[in-house]
Amino acid sequence: MKVVEPQRFRAVMGHFATGVTVVTASGPDGPVGMTANAVASLSLDPLLALVCFDNAARTLRVVREQRRFGINVLAAGQEDLARLFASKTPEAEKFAGVQHTVHEGIPVIEGTIAWVGCTLEQLIPGGDHTIGIGAVIAAERATERDPLIWYRGEYR
Numbered sequence: 001m002k003v004v005e006p007q008r009f010r011a012v013m014g015h016f017a018t019g020v021t022v023v024t025a026s027g028p029d030g031p032v033g034m035t036a037n038a039v040a041s042l043s044l045d046p047l048l049a050l051v052c053f054d055n056a057a058r059t060l061r062v063v064r065e066q067r068r069f070g071i072n073v074l075a076a077g078q079e080d081l082a083r084l085f086a087s088k089t090p091e092a093e094k095f096a097g098v099q100h101t102v103h104e105g106i107p108v109i110e111g112t113i114a115w116v117g118c119t120l121e122q123l124i125p126g127g128d129h130t131i132g133i134g135a136v137i138a139a140e141r142a143t144e145r146d147p148l149i150w151y152r153g154e155y156r
């Protein structure tokens, strides 16, 4: 059987258009966050959501310790935020200049279209990623705007 190269898998899966979120947590040194599209609602009874964390993501370390995370759904026009939170800018600097509030220990970014707050239930290994399953403790629609989309390696 022909082996599928990782780059090919990534490029093929890139045809699955997704929204773009910033997954946030409150660390001992302040809020942290990372851009994520491997995010899904998992269960309605009980209410569960999941995020797939790269094992190298600094945000995973904070979520593992603090056991809470937020999923902030970005609006069209928020590419700058997506790029910032996808970068390896020092964790403490990512939130400098980013308007946000903290809801039950979960950073909520202003100007997004929706957000969900979770308490961590389980971390499940998945290759070079870790699946974080959270119990949903808050879910809010914010501004009525079009979503930011990630498709074939580009923001749309």
Ligand SMILES: Cc1cc2nc3c(=O)[nH]c(=O)nc-3n(C[C@H](O)[C@H](O)[C@H](O)COP(=O)(O)O)c2cc1C
Pocket: 020, 033, 034, 035, 036, 037, 038, 039, 052, 053, 054, 055, 056, 057, 058, 059, 060, 082, 085, 086, 087, 088, 091, 150
């Ligand atoms: C569109 C897009 C989607 C991404 N989705 C994920 C994801 O679902 N999970 C993940 O761990 N990293 C994802 N990343 C990569 C992280 O944002 C990136 O590794 C970031 O530097 C992690 O930040 P941190 O180390 O401060 O946690 C994505 C990046 C982009 C541009």
